[in-house]
């Protein structure tokens with residue numbers, strides 16, 4: 001079985017992983033190398049399974065388990081995954097090819113990810129799914145219990161989400177037009193200007209995370225944007241030095257470093273190198289699984 005096959009088939013991947021663990025107990029010297037390889041591949045877990053496209057069968061649904069319709073590098077779906085991981089909720093992932101969506105996905109949803117399926121119901125939208133999970137699985141509580149603080153945190157999420165209008169044209173392929181390098185540099189200047197509002201917010205709170213010593217819902221909701229900002233210097237190649245955050249965003253950078261240390265981001269987040277590679281391949285080919293495979297290990 002090749003590494004690539006393992007990579008795209010999670011259930012087989014898990015079985016082989018279990019088998020390798022069992023074999024290594026019996027004959028450690030023989031299969032140490034293959035065990036290390038399989039462990040490395042299996043670490044990707046189910047969220048790196050192949051993206052199902054038109055014509056693929058609808059996966060079986062267990063109403064008592066959380067199932068997530070996902071796209072592995074969708075920043076909005078990432079929000080939901082981070083919440084599930086923060087709460088250590090068992091869940092299953094079905095990755096969807098958003099360029100060739102399966103009929104059963106289109107028929108039962110708004111056609112976008114994330115979507116969670118729970119207790120026979122279908123719940124779309126990253127913020128709605130995250131709020132739902134916070135109520136159903138209260139530990140750790142991610143929204144502040146004080147309604148005023150919760151509202152203020154939501155304002156931060158709304159405000160910081162506005163950065164997408166600058167980030168997206170630098171990062172993604174804009175349909176129907178080519179964004180020039182000059183335009184990208186201009187967008188980045190605007191992005192940095194925008195991030196000064198976050199710098200002020202963090203400085204006024206004076207805490208490691210928006211949530212204090214631990215991340216709260218707002219931290220997880222905005223993190224996916226920053227994961228993409230971190231990849232810009234690599235993604236832009238020779239122009240990369242124009243896309244580095246300046247030193248006057250010290251609080252933002254400290255917050256980013258702290259977010260990188262959280263367990264959910266360590267488990268699901270992409271390194272800047274991998275994020276850049278995935279984006280480059282996806283922008284070139286429009287593919288999902290090839291981008292994941294070719295960036296594997298970065």
Ligand SMILES: N[C@@H](CCC(=O)N[C@@H](CS)C(=O)NCC(=O)O)C(=O)O
Nearest residue numbers: 074075076098111112113114125126
């Ligand atoms: N407001 C939605 C946005 C989700 C969204 O735009 N997801 C993208 C992938 S990153 C998507 O599913 N796009 C497919 C499409 O628009 O056809 C949310 O927060 O969940």
